[in-house]
Amino acid sequence: MSTSSSRLALVAVTIALVVLPLVSSGFVISFLMTRILILAIAAASIVFLFRYGGMISLAQFLLFGLAGFMVGNAVGEAGSKGLKLGWDAWVGVIFALGICVIVALVLGALASRTSGIYFLMLTLTYAIIGYYFFGQVTTLSGFGGITGIRPPPLFQGHPWRLYYVALGLSLAVYLGFKSIARSPFGLALQGTRDDPVRMESLGFNVPLHRTLAFVIAGFVAACAGILNIWWNGQIDPTSISIGPTLNLLIIAVIGGISYFEGAWLGAAVFVTANIYLRNIPLLDQIGVTEARFNTVIGFLVLLIMVLSPEGIMGIIDRFRYRKQGVEPPVPPVAKVGVG
Amino acid sequence: MRVVSAAGSRAVRAPKSRRELRRRLLNGLGVVALLFLVSWVLFFSRGTPAGPAITEPGKFFVTLLDGLTVAGLFFVVASGFTLIFGLMRTVNMAHGSLFLMAAYIGIKLQQTMVDKTRNIEPADVSMAAWLVPLFAGALIAAVIGIVIQQVLLRWNEGQELRQALITLAVSVILADQMLAWFGGLATRMIWPGAVSHFFEIFGRRFATSRLFMLGVAVVVGVALWLWLERTRIGMIIRAGVDDRDMVRALGINILAVFAITFFVGAFLAGLGGVMGASFAGAAPGADGQWLLNSLVVVIVGGLGSLKGAVAGSLFFGLVVAFSPAYLPERFTFYSIILTFVLLAIVLAVRPYGLFGRPA
Numbered sequence: 232m233s234t235s236s237s238r239l240a241l242v243a244v245t246i247a248l249v250v251l252p253l254v255s256s257g258f259v260i261s262f263l264m265t266r267i268l269i270l271a272i273a274a275a276s277i278v279f280l281f282r283y284g285g286m287i288s289l290a291q292f293l294l295f296g297l298a299g300f301m302v303g304n305a306v307g308e309a310g311s312k313g314l315k316l317g318w319d320a321w322v323g324v325i326f327a328l329g330i331c332v333i334v335a336l337v338l339g340a341l342a343s344r345t346s347g348i349y350f351l352m353l354t355l356t357y358a359i360i361g362y363y364f365f366g367q368v369t370t371l372s373g374f375g376g377i378t379g380i381r382p383p384p385l386f387q388g389h390p391w392r393l394y395y396v397a398l399g400l401s402l403a404v405y406l407g408f409k410s411i412a413r414s415p416f417g418l419a420l421q422g423t424r425d426d427p428v429r430m431e432s433l434g435f436n437v438p439l440h441r442t443l444a445f446v447i448a449g450f451v452a453a454c455a456g457i458l459n460i461w462w463n464g465q466i467d468p469t470s471i472s473i474g475p476t477l478n479l480l481i482i483a484v485i486g487g488i489s490y491f492e493g494a495w496l497g498a499a500v501f502v503t504a505n506i507y508l509r510n511i512p513l514l515d516q517i518g519v520t521e522a523r524f525n526t527v528i529g530f531l532v533l534l535i536m537v538l539s540p541e542g543i544m545g546i547i548d549r550f551r552y553r554k555q556g557v558e559p560p561v562p563p564v565a566k567v568g569v570g
Numbered sequence: 571m572r573v574v575s576a577a578g579s580r581a582v583r584a585p586k587s588r589r590e591l592r593r594r595l596l597n598g599l600g601v602v603a604l605l606f607l608v609s610w611v612l613f614f615s616r617g618t619p620a621g622p623a624i625t626e627p628g629k630f631f632v633t634l635l636d637g638l639t640v641a642g643l644f645f646v647v648a649s650g651f652t653l654i655f656g657l658m659r660t661v662n663m664a665h666g667s668l669f670l671m672a673a674y675i676g677i678k679l680q681q682t683m684v685d686k687t688r689n690i691e692p693a694d695v696s697m698a699a700w701l702v703p704l705f706a707g708a709l710i711a712a713v714i715g716i717v718i719q720q721v722l723l724r725w726n727e728g729q730e731l732r733q734a735l736i737t738l739a740v741s742v743i744l745a746d747q748m749l750a751w752f753g754g755l756a757t758r759m760i761w762p763g764a765v766s767h768f769f770e771i772f773g774r775r776f777a778t779s780r781l782f783m784l785g786v787a788v789v790v791g792v793a794l795w796l797w798l799e800r801t802r803i804g805m806i807i808r809a810g811v812d813d814r815d816m817v818r819a820l821g822i823n824i825l826a827v828f829a830i831t832f833f834v835g836a837f838l839a840g841l842g843g844v845m846g847a848s849f850a851g852a853a854p855g856a857d858g859q860w861l862l863n864s865l866v867v868v869i870v871g872g873l874g875s876l877k878g879a880v881a882g883s884l885f886f887g888l889v890v891a892f893s894p895a896y897l898p899e900r901f902t903f904y905s906i907i908l909t910f911v912l913l914a915i916v917l918a919v920r921p922y923g924l925f926g927r928p929a
Contacts, residue, residue: 287731341913341914341917341918342917344917344921345917345921345922347730347731348659348661348730348731348734349869349873349921349922351661351731351734352661352865352868352869353869353913353917355861355862355865356862356865356866356869356913357910359858359859359862360862360906360909360910363906364906364907367903367904367905367906368903368904369903472855472858473855473858473861473862474745474858477738477742480735480738481738481739481742484735523746523750524746525742525743525745525746526742526743526746526747528742529739529740529741529742529743529746530739530743532735532738532739532742533722533736533739533740533743536732536735536736536739537722537736540732540735
């Protein structure tokens with residue numbers, strides 16, 4: 232697909248999403264669309280790290296949750312758990328983003344000297360330690376979590392408001408990540424993905440580039456996390472435990488982990504399946520009920536990994552190239568991890 | 571490297587490069603930190619749950635034994651994980667699921683053997699009613715493991731990320747199915763009556779069952795070591811860890827060796843699962859927790875190395891036991907951070923673990 236037609240598709244999708252609230256119910260906007268957009272932004276940060284840096288990070292959901300906990304501690308008032316600082320909502324946003332960037336810097340610096348499968352394992356370890364941290368440290372949260380958090384007055388009230396915030400942020404993140412690819416930093420980062428040794432000998436500081444990429448991705452995940460706590464009003468450690476952490480990676484994998492569009496597509500499939508699986512007739516007669524959602528999602532991921540590791544976007548791409556009679560380019564997933 | 575002139579003979583003894591300087595600095599810092607930790611535990615830890623070891627030797631030894639027994643369990647589980655990775659470069663994200671599966675099967679089998687589903691007393695449990703579920707659970711975990719390997723991993727060897735994501739999907743499915751079959755309540759294995767009592771150490775009680783678990787872990791470790799060092803198949807596996815392609819070129823059927831290794835690795839996860847179910851019970855979520863434990867052990871010790879698994883288990887086990895006991899009482903909740911500190915220190919000094927090397 233040429234650049235102009237993909238631009239056209241982007242504009243069309245954006246317009247469709249902008250006018251969507253006019254034709255659909257409040258439930259769809261709030262519980263389906265807003266949720267999709269929030270998770271997609273967080274998943275896009277996984278795609279960013281993988282596509283440009285060759286790193287699969289499972290720590291994105293930790294930073295997503297960390298931002299929520301920080302907002303909760305900062306703006307919470309009497310009645311809720313945590314520090315109950317009672318700050319203004321916008322001060323809470325700046326505070327949460329600041330903490331997340333610092334934490335991402337430390338975690339990224341530690342992880343930046345590892346790569347490939349080691350990076351995956353290390354970030355998974357971060358995620359689980361983060362879960363236990365917020366569970367055990369009762370001054371910040373405890374297993375009960377923080378409740379009763381409200382967004383700034385500007386976004387309160389009608390569910391449309393938060394939806395449009397999520398939509399605007401989605402667009403900014405999508406375009407921002409795309410434009411990083413052409414920046415000097417983005418080009419160097421892609422160099423460290425393809426050949427770290429050569430980049431090192433050319434004088435690039437490879438761990439620094441990886442760390443900075445991790446900080447950028449952490450910042451984006453934190454933005455999504457702030458939207459999430461405004462949307463949800465509460466957060467507890469179970470919501471950042473290993474299951475939800477893996478779900479975010481699953482979202483990226485379903486859509487196609489090296490396509491930014493895949494993050495939004497994967498989130499749409501995941502959330503829609505989560506809500507509407509029970510409505511599909513006959514499924515419960517073969518033992519697939521709402522409670523077995525994870526089995527269904529697990530099989531879906533298994534199917535994708537066995538048939539097309541590039542996810543839905545990879546399948547779309549393959550059809551597109553076949554129509555044009557061109558060999559599709561080798562996707563990064565196939566390159567990383569072979570050998 | 572600096573070129574040293576004849577005149578500057580004193581410079582010969584000076585650190586030769588930044589790397590050397592950094593190494594010495596780190597060693598110095600390490601010694602200081604170790605001295606601080608030892609003297610803290612021995613003399614200064616007033617106001618902690620355990621108290622200084624000089625005045626409270628009982629609590630010190632109980633904590634030490636706790637650390638060693640937990641380390642034993644860590645080793646049994648993580649050695650399977652590291653064995654599989656070392657040979658096949660497969661990160662088995664379903665390792666925790668195999669652990670939990672064996673735990674549930676062991677519990678069910680024990681309940682059948684003593685003919686009671688609740689309120690099982692240790693007196694009801696003979697040694698056989700513990701050992702048979704141990705091996706049965708481990709065997710079933712091993713069979714599930716080999717099925718996963720043969721069906722899902724055999725044909726995409728070398729694609730590390732793809733394999734990690736495939737086993738991840740398997741772990742999601744298994745966790746959900748176990749929730750459906752075994753329910754969401756925590757259950758546990760009962761230790762055999764023969765080891766369910768206490769003995770005294772400096773006036774403190776310590777459960778014999780934990781020493782028994784440590785004993786089982788040591789037996790497993792020694793058996794594993796003998797298998798790898800003294801048998802032909804162990805020799806092939808060690809050679810395969812170093813150079814798979816060379817082993818294959820020598821005419822050895824490496825696919826069979828892969829299958830055996832995966833079987834043994836999953837078997838070890840299963841052994842650990844039944845032991846862990848006796849030690850701390852089994853519940854949904856234990857799979858993720860034991861995947862974490864295996865990950866910490868191998869990240870600290872280095873992937874693919876049995877020595878690394880021993881070292882990583884010991885470090886991790888001691889940190890897990892000592893940090894809640896010897897942190898000031900107000901900070902006991904923060905003990906989880908010390909696990910992270912251990913990881914951070916090891917990674918900062920050796921990014922691929924104590925005994926690991928870049929893949």
